[in-house]
Amino acid sequence: MKIINNGHQPLEIEKENIICVSQCTEEPGDNCWLQLD
Amino acid sequence: MKNAFKFSRYNVLFHSDGKDYLWNTFSDALIELTNSEAACLKNTQFPAPDLPYFDTLYDNGCIIDKGINELNKVLIDEKSVMLQHNPEAMYFTIAPGFECNYDCVYCFEKDRFVYKKMSDETIDKVCSFIINSAENNPMLKIIKVNWFGGEPLLYKSIIKEISNTLMGYCEKRGVKYTASIVTNGRFLDPDTASMLKKLNVCSVQLSFDGTKDVYVKKKRASSEDFDATVSNICNCADIIPITVRINIDDDVTDAVELTSFFLKDCGLDRKIKIYIAHIRDYTCSDAETEADAHGRFLDAQEEYMKLFREKFSAESFCYIPPARRYTTCPTVCRKNFCIGPDGELYRCEHFFGKPERIVGTVYDGLYNNQQDMQYLLFRHPAKCLECEMLPICLGGCMNDAMNGNISLSCNKLKNRWIELLMLEHTVEKGEMV
Numbered sequence: 344m345k346i347i348n349n350g351h352q353p354l355e356i357e358k359e360n361i362i363c364v365s366q367c368t369e370e371p372g373d374n375c376w377l378q379l380d
Numbered sequence: 381m382k383n384a385f386k387f388s389r390y391n392v393l394f395h396s397d398g399k400d401y402l403w404n405t406f407s408d409a410l411i412e413l414t415n416s417e418a419a420c421l422k423n424t425q426f427p428a429p430d431l432p433y434f435d436t437l438y439d440n441g442c443i444i445d446k447g448i449n450e451l452n453k454v455l456i457d458e459k460s461v462m463l464q465h466n467p468e469a470m471y472f473t474i475a476p477g478f479e480c481n482y483d484c485v486y487c488f489e490k491d492r493f494v495y496k497k498m499s500d501e502t503i504d505k506v507c508s509f510i511i512n513s514a515e516n517n518p519m520l521k522i523i524k525v526n527w528f529g530g531e532p533l534l535y536k537s538i539i540k541e542i543s544n545t546l547m548g549y550c551e552k553r554g555v556k557y558t559a560s561i562v563t564n565g566r567f568l569d570p571d572t573a574s575m576l577k578k579l580n581v582c583s584v585q586l587s588f589d590g591t592k593d594v595y596v597k598k599k600r601a602s603s604e605d606f607d608a609t610v611s612n613i614c615n616c617a618d619i620i621p622i623t624v625r626i627n628i629d630d631d632v633t634d635a636v637e638l639t640s641f642f643l644k645d646c647g648l649d650r651k652i653k654i655y656i657a658h659i660r661d662y663t664c665s666d667a668e669t670e671a672d673a674h675g676r677f678l679d680a681q682e683e684y685m686k687l688f689r690e691k692f693s694a695e696s697f698c699y700i701p702p703a704r705r706y707t708t709c710p711t712v713c714r715k716n717f718c719i720g721p722d723g724e725l726y727r728c729e730h731f732f733g734k735p736e737r738i739v740g741t742v743y744d745g746l747y748n749n750q751q752d753m754q755y756l757l758f759r760h761p762a763k764c765l766e767c768e769m770l771p772i773c774l775g776g777c778m779n780d781a782m783n784g785n786i787s788l789s790c791n792k793l794k795n796r797w798i799e800l801l802m803l804e805h806t807v808e809k810g811e812m813v
């Protein structure tokens with residue numbers, strides 16, 4: 344078993360990190376939406 | 381203790397390049413498995429702590445406590461983000477005017493409006509609307525603007541004025557400001573690229589329609605327009621990040637030829653990014669016809685990705701790896717808007733110029749009308765609620781879903797996501813446990 348990408352338990356997500364990943368996946372060119380530190 | 385745990389409903393077991401993987405679309409965990417580990421997982425109905433690698437699977441959200449309802453968490457997170465009580469980020473798509481130098485055959489804005497340009501009064505109002513909205517959000521960390529049109533580079537002075545006002549506010553407030561632009565690139569000369577860079581435009585999405593003959597035909601442009609736009613891309617690629625969006629129907633031949641032209645003939649490999657996009661018929665109201673067209677596009681995209689891998693650098697291919705998402709689109713969130721030249725507010729840039737789609741104005745604020753409420757009241761169809769890909773898909777574009785276009789080739793999409801996931805992880809990484 345090899346972890347390629349780490350996951351988490353369902354209740355561990357911090358809401359603060361949520362909004363920056365709300366993006367239209369149909370338009371990958373608009374990628375700076377994901378650049379929030 | 382025996383039944384205190386369960387497998388996550390969002391576990392996806394798949395096989396790729398001779399290996400087995402476990403992907404959890406809720407937690408984003410991706411785990412490579414041996415054949416025996418994959419078989420063991422397939423044959424286990426109720427996970428117990430004596431299961432091999434129980435702790436690893438639990439820590440990665442592949443096994444969860446029995447009382448947890450992940451589906452409800454996905455749905456609650458979605459509504460929570462859409463309501464944006466205290467957003468850390470605000471997103472605005474602004475169209476300073478609807479005029480365009482081209483007359484693309486597929487344009488969803490054509491026949492919809494009289495050409496309009498944002499007035500000085502509306503420019504001030506747009507700025508104060510965004511700033512007032514930001515002032516009401518104490519947790520705000522970033523404002524993002526996407527410049528749209530018509531052709532936004534016909535309105536450089538408006539872009540400059542609004543950008544400077546917002547940048548001044550953000551600097552004073554200690555908030556990050558970033559922008560992007562969707563343009564046909566005809567007026568993207570080096571001076572303009574430098575200006576955009578100074579205005580924190582960190583991404584240029586340049587729409588292209590094909591090699592010269594196709595371009596001229598689809599954009600109803602001249603061959604000089606094609607040459608000038610290509611020159612602009614070559615001259616600006618070192619100044620500002622450019623992503624070329626090649627619009628196609630369902631034939632990739634011309635897109636591959638154009639990709640080769642840019643990356644090889646023009647020497648832009650690793651200097652720009654490229655992807656293909658589906659030209660949709662926004663006048664089509666038949667879900668099945670749209671789904672068929674989407675399916676054909678996904679087939680074409682698969683072929684394009686295959687040819688891209690064979691011929692070009694992976695660094696030049698633009699894609700978003702599938703990951704957990706919380707809304708389908710930023711503009712369906714309550715405090716994000718698409719702003720038209722008269723200061724009218726919409727929930728999608730594809731609605732520009734459609735009066736029936738207006739949800740407010742920068743003068744009046746939000747109308748809280750039914751047009752707007754439909755997003756908060758939207759319920760995913762059963763097909764989506766049962767799907768193991770829901771956390772990364774959320775049913776796709778909410779406007780499509782509300783129009784009944786939900787049959788967008790789901791099985792093909794699932795395979796595409798797995799392909800993109802593996803593409804993201806082709807670089808050898810990870811740790812053995």
